[in-house]
Amino acid sequence: MAKSIEAKNLNVYYGKFLAVSNVNFTVAPNSVTAFIGPSGCGKSTVLRTINRMHEVIAGATVQGKVLLDGEDIYDDGIDPVAVRRTIGMVFQRPNPFPTMSIYDNVAAGLKLQSGRTRKADLDGVVEKSLRSANLWAEVKDRLSKPGAGLSGGQQQRLCIARAIAVQPDVLLMDEPCSALDPISTMAIEDLIRQLKKDYTIVIVTHNMQQAARISERTAFFNLSATGQPGELVEMGETPKMFTTPTDKRTEDYISGAFG
Amino acid sequence: MADGDTATQPEGSTNGAAPARGGNPFVPRGVGGDGVGLDPTAPRALHANPSVVGSSQPLAISAGTPSDAPPVLGAGSASVGSPRGKVRIGDRIFLALTRGASGFVVLLVSLVAIFLVVKSLPSILDDKVNFFTSSEWSTTAGNLRFGIAPLLYTTVAISVLAMILAVPTAIGIALFITHYAPKRVARPVAYAIDLLAAIPSIIYGIWGAAVLAPHLAGVQRALYHLGGFPLFKDRNVPTGSLFDGGVVLAIMILPIVTAISRDVFERTPRENIEAALALGSTKWEMIRMAVLPYGRGGVISGAMLGLGRALGETIAVFLILSKVSNFSPSIFSGGETFASKIANSASEFSNPESTGAFIAAGLVLFVLTFVVNAAARMIVNRRKDFT
Amino acid sequence: MTATLTAKPAPASHFAGPSGSRRFKNGLATVLVTAAFLVALIPLVWLLWTVISKGYHVVTSASWWTESQRGKTFESAGGGAWHAIVGTVEQVALCSIISVPIAILVGIYLVEYGRGAFAKVTTFTVDILTGIPSIVAALFIYALFISTFHGARAGWLVSLALVILMIPVIVRTTEEMLKLVPNELREASYALGVPKWKTIVKIVLPTAFTGIVTGVVLGIARVAGETAPLLILVGYSSNTNTDLFSNFQGSLPTLINDQFANLNHATGGTAYHLDANGNRVAGAVVNYAPDRMWGAALTLIAIILLLNVFARFIARFNKIAQ
Ligand SMILES: Nc1ncnc2c1ncn2[C@@H]1O[C@H](COP(=O)(O)OP(=O)(O)O)[C@@H](O)[C@H]1O
Ligand SMILES: [Mg+2]
Numbered sequence: 001m002a003k004s005i006e007a008k009n010l011n012v013y014y015g016k017f018l019a020v021s022n023v024n025f026t027v028a029p030n031s032v033t034a035f036i037g038p039s040g041c042g043k044s045t046v047l048r049t050i051n052r053m054h055e056v057i058a059g060a061t062v063q064g065k066v067l068l069d070g071e072d073i074y075d076d077g078i079d080p081v082a083v084r085r086t087i088g089m090v091f092q093r094p095n096p097f098p099t100m101s102i103y104d105n106v107a108a109g110l111k112l113q114s115g116r117t118r119k120a121d122l123d124g125v126v127e128k129s130l131r132s133a134n135l136w137a138e139v140k141d142r143l144s145k146p147g148a149g150l151s152g153g154q155q156q157r158l159c160i161a162r163a164i165a166v167q168p169d170v171l172l173m174d175e176p177c178s179a180l181d182p183i184s185t186m187a188i189e190d191l192i193r194q195l196k197k198d199y200t201i202v203i204v205t206h207n208m209q210q211a212a213r214i215s216e217r218t219a220f221f222n223l224s225a226t227g228q229p230g231e232l233v234e235m236g237e238t239p240k241m242f243t244t245p246t247d248k249r250t251e252d253y254i255s256g257a258f259g
Numbered sequence: 260m261a262d263g264d265t266a267t268q269p270e271g272s273t274n275g276a277a278p279a280r281g282g283n284p285f286v287p288r289g290v291g292g293d294g295v296g297l298d299p300t301a302p303r304a305l306h307a308n309p310s311v312v313g314s315s316q317p318l319a320i321s322a323g324t325p326s327d328a329p330p331v332l333g334a335g336s337a338s339v340g341s342p343r344g345k346v347r348i349g350d351r352i353f354l355a356l357t358r359g360a361s362g363f364v365v366l367l368v369s370l371v372a373i374f375l376v377v378k379s380l381p382s383i384l385d386d387k388v389n390f391f392t393s394s395e396w397s398t399t400a401g402n403l404r405f406g407i408a409p410l411l412y413t414t415v416a417i418s419v420l421a422m423i424l425a426v427p428t429a430i431g432i433a434l435f436i437t438h439y440a441p442k443r444v445a446r447p448v449a450y451a452i453d454l455l456a457a458i459p460s461i462i463y464g465i466w467g468a469a470v471l472a473p474h475l476a477g478v479q480r481a482l483y484h485l486g487g488f489p490l491f492k493d494r495n496v497p498t499g500s501l502f503d504g505g506v507v508l509a510i511m512i513l514p515i516v517t518a519i520s521r522d523v524f525e526r527t528p529r530e531n532i533e534a535a536l537a538l539g540s541t542k543w544e545m546i547r548m549a550v551l552p553y554g555r556g557g558v559i560s561g562a563m564l565g566l567g568r569a570l571g572e573t574i575a576v577f578l579i580l581s582k583v584s585n586f587s588p589s590i591f592s593g594g595e596t597f598a599s600k601i602a603n604s605a606s607e608f609s610n611p612e613s614t615g616a617f618i619a620a621g622l623v624l625f626v627l628t629f630v631v632n633a634a635a636r637m638i639v640n641r642r643k644d645f646t
Numbered sequence: 647m648t649a650t651l652t653a654k655p656a657p658a659s660h661f662a663g664p665s666g667s668r669r670f671k672n673g674l675a676t677v678l679v680t681a682a683f684l685v686a687l688i689p690l691v692w693l694l695w696t697v698i699s700k701g702y703h704v705v706t707s708a709s710w711w712t713e714s715q716r717g718k719t720f721e722s723a724g725g726g727a728w729h730a731i732v733g734t735v736e737q738v739a740l741c742s743i744i745s746v747p748i749a750i751l752v753g754i755y756l757v758e759y760g761r762g763a764f765a766k767v768t769t770f771t772v773d774i775l776t777g778i779p780s781i782v783a784a785l786f787i788y789a790l791f792i793s794t795f796h797g798a799r800a801g802w803l804v805s806l807a808l809v810i811l812m813i814p815v816i817v818r819t820t821e822e823m824l825k826l827v828p829n830e831l832r833e834a835s836y837a838l839g840v841p842k843w844k845t846i847v848k849i850v851l852p853t854a855f856t857g858i859v860t861g862v863v864l865g866i867a868r869v870a871g872e873t874a875p876l877l878i879l880v881g882y883s884s885n886t887n888t889d890l891f892s893n894f895q896g897s898l899p900t901l902i903n904d905q906f907a908n909l910n911h912a913t914g915g916t917a918y919h920l921d922a923n924g925n926r927v928a929g930a931v932v933n934y935a936p937d938r939m940w941g942a943a944l945t946l947i948a949i950i951l952l953l954n955v956f957a958r959f960i961a962r963f964n965k966i967a968q
Contacts, residue, residue: 056836058761081347085839095830099852109838112848159834166838353843354759360751361760361768364813368771371778371786371810378789431682439679448683455690457954459871461899462943465906466693469936510689517686541664543675564777571779573874574899578906598781598874605878614793621785625778632777 002029002200003069003086003169005050010064011229012045012054019045021229023064025219032196034211034238035204037221038253042230043204046221047172050202051087052080068170085113088168092175094155096147096162103143105158106130109166125165132198133161134191153184160191164199171195173203177210189214208254212242220250375622382615390619394586396600398613405616407623409586413501413594414624417576418569420505420590425513426562432513433520433558438546449521456514464578467507472498472579475506479591499581501590507575512565519564523557524550556638563635567628573598597624697943704941705948714896715884720908720935727942729886733801733897734946736890738870740805745812746862752813753820753858758846775814783810784875792879799880801890804897807875812865819861823854856964863957867950873899898946905939 010023020042027033035043048054049062052073065072073083096105106126110117126143130136135157139150147158156176163171173192177185192201192214205211211218219235234247245251383390385403393406432452436445479502531549540548581593582603595603597620608614664672704710707726714729752772756765787807791797827850835845851858876882881894882904889895 051837053833053837056833079347081836081839081841083839084837089833089837091830091834091837093830095828095834097831097834097849097853099849099855108835108849109840112835112838112840112844162834162838347841347843349841349843353846357751357755357759358764360748361755361764363748364752364775364817365767365771367810367813368774370790371782374786374789374794375782378793428682428686431679432686435679435683439676440683451690452686454951454954455686457867457950458693459873459899459946459950461871461873461902462693462697462947465902465939465943466696468906469909470692470696471689513686539664541668541672543672544668546675567777571777571781573779573781574877574903577877578903598779601781601785602874602877608788608792608878611793614788618785618789621782625782628777628779628782629774632773636773 002198004029004067005170005200005202006065006067006070007046007050008065008067010046010049010062010066012042012049013061013063014057015059018229020221021231023232025232025235027200027202027217029200030196030198031217032192032201032203032215034215034218035202035221036206036208036211036218036253037230037233038223039206040226040230041221041223043221044174045230046232047174047202047204048089050170050172051089052083053089055080085109085166086168087170087172088163088166090156090159090163090171090173090176093179094152094159096150096155096158098146098148100147101144102139102147102150102158105147106161106165108162113166129161129165132164132191132195133157134187134194135161151184153180153187156180156184156188157191160188160195164195168199170200170202173201175204175206178206185210208242212238218242220245220247220253222249222253371625375618375625378611379615379619379622382612383619385612386616396616398607398616400610400612403612403616405619407597407620410595410597410600410620411623412586412588413580414570414596414598414627416588416590417501417504417508417580417594417596418566420501421508421512421569422562422566424506424509425516425565426558428509429513429516429561429565430520430558432517433524434546434550436517436521437524438542438550452514452517455510456518460511460572460575461578463507463511464575467503467575468499468579471507472503475503478502483591497581499579499593501580501592501594504576504579505590507579508569508572511572511575512568515568516558516561516565519561520554520558523554527553556641560635560638563631563638567631567635570596570631571598571624571628572596573602577602597621597627694947697940697947700936700940701942701944704937705944710941710945714886715901715938716886718884718934720905720933723932723934725884725938727898727901727945729884729896730898730901730942731945732886732888733895734870734899734949736888737801737804737808737895737897738866740802740890741808741812741869742862742866744805745809745816745865748809749813749816749865750820750858752817753824754846754851756817756821757824758842758850772814772817775810776818778810780807780811780872780874781878783807784878786810787875788878798892799894800892801880801887801895801897803879804875805890807879808869808872811872812869815865815868816858816861819864820854820858823857823861824850826857827853856960860957860961860964863953863960867953867957870950870953871899871946873903876900877903898942898949901942902939902946905935905942908933908935909939 005027007023007025010020011018012020012023023046035047037043045054050066050073054060054062062074065074067073068083068086072078073080073087097108100108103126104111106129107117107122110122110125127136127140130139135154138154139145139158147155150158156179160171160176177188180188189210192203195201203211203215215238217235218238218241220233220241221230222233223230234241234245234250236245241250242254245254382403382405386405387402388395388404388406390406392408393404394409395404395406397404432448436449436452440448476498479500527550531553532545535545535548538548576596577599580595580599582595583593586594601617601621604617608617709724710726711731712728713724713726715725715727716729718725752768756768756772759765760768784807787803787810791803791806792799797803831849831853832845835849836842840848876897876899880897880900882900883894883896884904885896887893887895
């Protein structure tokens with residue numbers, strides 16, 4: 001189930017532009033890791049290299065390795081589509097498929113991956129995923145209504161349900177709460193704490209309290225100047241990162257000196 | 260050709276080695292070994308496992324896969340080794356389809372050009388008079404005497420006349436819709452102008468010939484008595500003059516010029532408009548300062564597209580214009596355009612030689628509209644670079 | 647500040663308006679712009695009024711929708727447009743069956759795949775297609791199928807010429823609609839481990855569906871009134887011919903054209919009309935061509951405007967536009 005992630009010497013490019021340089025980190029299975037740092041330092045970019053979403057952007061390339069339980073996902077012969085089945089992703093803005101019902105949104109991954117799945121199986125997976133996403137109670141009576149009709153917070157939990165319905169090992173979240181109100185944010189944070197039991201979670205957040213509340217480890221990204229590549233400054237246990245960081249830049253950022 | 264296509268983008272640039280180590284989570288689950296990375300040139304042997312390569316038995320679902328995972332079948336997910344990287348079979352087929360359709364369209368246009376040239380060239384070579392300067396048109400087999408000078412003149416004159424009438428009006432309507440009319444009025448007006456575009460040309464033709472042209476006779480008589488210069492001389496047709504045709508063409512191209520002008524006027528950046536108003540400009544001064552300069556490229560390209568439309572318009576011109584035996588440059592005289600000439604003569608397509616003459620006229624029309632449209636596109640594209 | 651000529655100078659305002667000439671220009675511009683709009687409405691209203699008022703009583707007779715013009719001349723009453731409607735519908739249907747899939751695939755290629763040289767060539771080609779005059783498209787089909795392969799003039803050749811005119815319309819709308827589909831949806835799908843082609847077929851296309859349908863309907867409306875290819879590629883027949891592949895075939899535009907040719911017939915010479923036995927009887931001038939022409943025009947306009955309204959109606963359900 002949950003797997004470990006290890007990044008080795010990652011250099012990430014958009015065309016010729018080096019967006020992030022020399023990133024190394026490890027993430028333990030069944031843990032929550034937070035990526036923090038100022039805008040534009042490459043948090044999303046690094047996150048997207050973990051499930052090879054980076055390369056759907058034209059001209060984008062990656063150097064280095066990302067190991068999932070020791071297996072390099074960038075190895076020759078590895079199918080990126082299969083990588084993404086194993087490593088799911090939730091985006092900043094909730095993006096349910098507008099043409100699909102709530103049910104179909106959750107079932108989308110399975111249906112589109114295989115093309116033929118028995119209805120009974122599907123019903124089970126949909127319910128289980130919606131329950132895991134703490135959304136079942138709110139939508140069970142309107143599964144055939146459009147997913148886009150839900151509130152922002154519900155939509156985001158729908159997207160989480162959609163992501164976990166395909167049974168990934170890892171869940172990547174890119175600022176999943178930044179478009180949501182505080183109540184919905186709390187709901188998602190609760191959810192993340194529960195999901196940790198089954199998944200390895202990496203979450204990008206701008207909200208340092210959030211990072212402190214939900215993550216075991218925190219990675220601080222920074223960039224020395226605009227136009228320079230972003231880098232991973234320091235990574236450690238979350239309580240320690242927020243109280244006694246080793247790097248001066250982390251301390252400045254945490255204390256609100258910049259960013 | 261396919262360099263740059265993004266078909267393989269999501270799949271990255273990896274080579275198709277056999278992904279066969281037991282428990283590899285990225286091998287599409289439950290897929291048979293068929294077609295999975297059999298590329299013998301695969302440079303990396305790390306994962307090559309002879310016992311699995313080429314085997315038809317399904318790859319084992321690894322222990323790492325949740326045992327309660329629903330059966331995920333590999334439909335459309337079999338990967339295929341290729342020197343350029345792995346592309347799923349489904350993706351390959353789909354890309355081939357879309358690229359094939361594009362190839363068909365490219366081929367179609369090339370064929371249009373090639374056939375027009377090939378079928379007209381023998382007749383042009385056989386032409387006893389100068390193809391570009393002669394005003395004769397006789398296509399008797401064995402004695403081809405045809406030139407396009409009057410056709411070219413009439414086509415261009417009638418289209419330019421249409422432009423002169425349509426473009427200022429279109430700019431006015433576009434400004435009215437975007438900056439003068441209240442929203443409640445602007446919408447239906449825009450809708451009505453779009454309706455003009457939907458009316459088929461043959462209807463403009465019969466209306467222009469049977470209803471409008473008789474009413475224009477008075478206007479023409481007045482202008483004719485005013486001016487002494489060649490454009491206004493020779494009132495040798497009762498109705499069906501270039502002037503009649505130009506007016507109807509103007510009505511026909513009005514919607515397209517209006518639509519494009521409206522589009523660019525609407526996009527004038529708010530900051531520019533507000534900056535102009537903050538300088539104490541009147542509405543008109545604001546339009547001259549902010550809206551018109553911003554929209555100029557768009558208006559020009561809209562006008563060019565309208566011109567292209569006018570040059571190629573067939574049936575309306577065919578129905579409206581009166582044929583005349585002696586060519587006259589006056590806009591109050593009749594005449595024939597490339598398109599109306601060809602349409603008029605469909606019955607003369609009896610032998611290859613005379614048909615070739617008409618195809619030659621079609622070729623010139625094709626080149627003419629192509630040049631005008633290409634110029635319009637260039638203006639549009641150059642503008643894009645700036646914004 | 648400003649010198650006022652009135653006897654009792656009003657207290658000078660801090661907000662003196664624009665000078666007289668500036669105000670005049672502004673007013674003039676307003677008048678001209680409004681006039682331009684009114685001028686443009688004249689032909690629209692006039693044309694629609696002509697067609698409706700002259701064609702109305704023709705299309706309201708039942709035989710108009712059920713009978714052909716078989717055996718009718720401009721001197722004989724009755725008959726209908728059925729043969730023409732059949733021809734137009736068949737020709738446009740065949741054209742659509744060919745154009746729609748090709749054009750949608752090209753649109754998909756340009757938006758979802760195309761980045762390299764071939765995509766540039768394709769875009770350029772579609773631009774050229776957009777500008778090809780219908781008469782040139784017709785000449786090409788003539789040169790290819792009749793001059794070269796010695797085929798006979800028939801309805802299907804018209805369909806082929808219309809394909810050339812219809813493809814660019816649909817390609818352009820498909821492109822625009824696909825570009826409107828937010829990239830986030832594609833990414834969400836990829837992130838679920840869905841291959842690209844399935845993402846396009848199951849996520850992108852359904853999202854853009856109504857927009858593409860709108861484009862198709864507009865494309866149909868665009869070619870349904872085309873006349874030039876009909877003049878060159880198929881002869882007009884006043885009998886109903888359902889066979890696209892042989893013999894002449896009527897169609898609404900050529901029905902109009904045929905009546906137009908007879909428009910002024912009864913004006914010269916001795917006036918007469920035909921009696922019940924087909925004998926010429928001197929007296930009242932009877933020419934049924936104008937009625938039929940306006941009736942056919944109204945029929946054609948009605949079909950095309952209905953298609954346009956239908957297209958706009960569908961566009962309302964566009965998921966992305968909301
Ligand atoms: N699609 C893209 N194309 C080119 N450059 C990009 C793209 N996305 C992000 N970048 C650049 O990469 C750098 C990192 O961006 P991002 O990963 O989005 O930062 P963060 O998520 O930390 O705010 C920035 O300089 C940004 O401009
Ligand atoms: Mg980001």
